Amino acid sequence: MTGSDVSAPAGERVGSARGAGSTPVLAARTRGLRKVYGRTVAVDRVDLEVPEGAVLGMLGPNGSGKTTTIRMLLGLVRPTEGEVELLGEDMPDGAARALPHVGALVEGPGFHPFLSGRENLVRAAAFEPLLETRAIRRAVEDALERVGLAGAAHRRYRGYSLGMKQRLGLAGALLVPRKLVVLDEPTNGLDPAGTREVRKVIADLHGSGSTVVVSSHLLSEIEATCTHAAVLHRGTVVAQGELADLLQSESNALLVSTPEVDEALNALRAARISARQWTGGVRVELISTTAPEVLRTLVQAGVPVHEALRQRTGLEDLFARLTEAGDAEHMSAVDTIEEGSR
Numbered sequence: 179m180t181g182s183d184v185s186a187p188a189g190e191r192v193g194s195a196r197g198a199g200s201t202p203v204l205a206a207r208t209r210g211l212r213k214v215y216g217r218t219v220a221v222d223r224v225d226l227e228v229p230e231g232a233v234l235g236m237l238g239p240n241g242s243g244k245t246t247t248i249r250m251l252l253g254l255v256r257p258t259e260g261e262v263e264l265l266g267e268d269m270p271d272g273a274a275r276a277l278p279h280v281g282a283l284v285e286g287p288g289f290h291p292f293l294s295g296r297e298n299l300v301r302a303a304a305f306e307p308l309l310e311t312r313a314i315r316r317a318v319e320d321a322l323e324r325v326g327l328a329g330a331a332h333r334r335y336r337g338y339s340l341g342m343k344q345r346l347g348l349a350g351a352l353l354v355p356r357k358l359v360v361l362d363e364p365t366n367g368l369d370p371a372g373t374r375e376v377r378k379v380i381a382d383l384h385g386s387g388s389t390v391v392v393s394s395h396l397l398s399e400i401e402a403t404c405t406h407a408a409v410l411h412r413g414t415v416v417a418q419g420e421l422a423d424l425l426q427s428e429s430n431a432l433l434v435s436t437p438e439v440d441e442a443l444n445a446l447r448a449a450r451i452s453a454r455q456w457t458g459g460v461r462v463e464l465i466s467t468t469a470p471e472v473l474r475t476l477v478q479a480g481v482p483v484h485e486a487l488r489q490r491t492g493l494e495d496l497f498a499r500l501t502e503a504g505d506a507e508h509m510s511a512v513d514t515i516e517e518g519s520r
């Protein structure tokens with residue numbers, strides 16, 4: 179990365195991670211990222227790609243390495259190995275150029291307990307290089323309003339609930355228009371109304387063209403808000419890509435609607451395709467056959483096919499399968515680590 183376009187005016191890309199041809203431009207990328215704490219491998223060989231304009235959900239159970247990856251992305255933790263590129267800038271060298279365009283909500287944002295929410299935000303705003311002093315008041319009020327904290331902004335941070343602290347952290351990430359917003363477990367401690375507000379903030383950011391990285395251990399959260407997902411398990415990325423593709427690639431059954439269920443089952447069995455009755459038709463596991471082959475067989479046998487659908491598995495199924503596969507794969511490595519620490 180050259181960093182040659184350091185002088186790019188506000189609102190334009192700081193640098194260009196990839197621009198040529200059809201390859202997507204990346205807002206963030208890691209290569210071979212690894213972080214070791216003593217004997218704990220928190221993050222291992224992570225190659226993360228965050229396409230510009232995406233809402234990428236980092237999904238993983240507790241301890242899977244989400245926070246550590248996010249901290250390395252933001253330059254808050256130095257990787258043991260590997261590289262991070264943020265808005266086209268190599269980190270940590272390009273931090274001063276990239277970070278003003280990045281809003282982040284990470285654990286322990288360091289607000290002052292005896293200052294009010296508003297005063298804390300004004301203090302944070304003073305450190306924003308892209309915010310002129312005269313614009314601070316307006317920016318603070320807008321951010322407080324956006325996260326639903328305007329009514330409690332005069333109260334001391336010390337008395338805030340976990341949910342209010344989360345909202346204030348989120349407001350800090352929204353003080354100026356950002357190219358990238360990184361939110362570590364943003365709905366942590368929020369009630370359902372708060373969760374809906376965070377979802378709306380994410381949708382608004384996406385609508386205005388910002389890239390968003392959001393971590394969660396809640397599958398429903400990722401499914402509801404994200405265009406892309408990276409599934410982490412024991413410090414490694416076990417799957418990543420567009421959410422729709424991830425779900426599609428895991429579907430292995432074809433649901434065929436037909437009023438002639440017996441005929442359909444007979445035709446498929448005659449063609450050595452295993453199938454069973456399903457609501458309104460038959461279900462075929464696409465293990466040793468393909469969808470076109472199934473449909474050809476049915477149509478040639480004169481079975482009326484009203485509809486054929488690939489069964490979409492929920493992200494929950496995908497997540498469970500990937501992490502189970504990951505368990506087997508990583509067992510030996512984990513054993514080694516755990517034995518070493520005994």
Ligand SMILES: Nc1ncnc2c1ncn2[C@@H]1O[C@H](COP(=O)(O)OP(=O)(O)OP(=O)(O)O)[C@@H](O)[C@H]1O
Pocket residue numbers: 215218219220221238239240241242243244245246247395
């Ligand atoms: N500063 C640290 N010192 C030692 N170990 C750490 C440190 N930070 C993280 N770890 C360990 O690294 C692993 C990954 O932790 P991390 O917080 O990144 O996971 P996570 O997916 O964000 O989990 P959670 O959802 O619980 O926040 C865990 O085993 C954790 O105990």
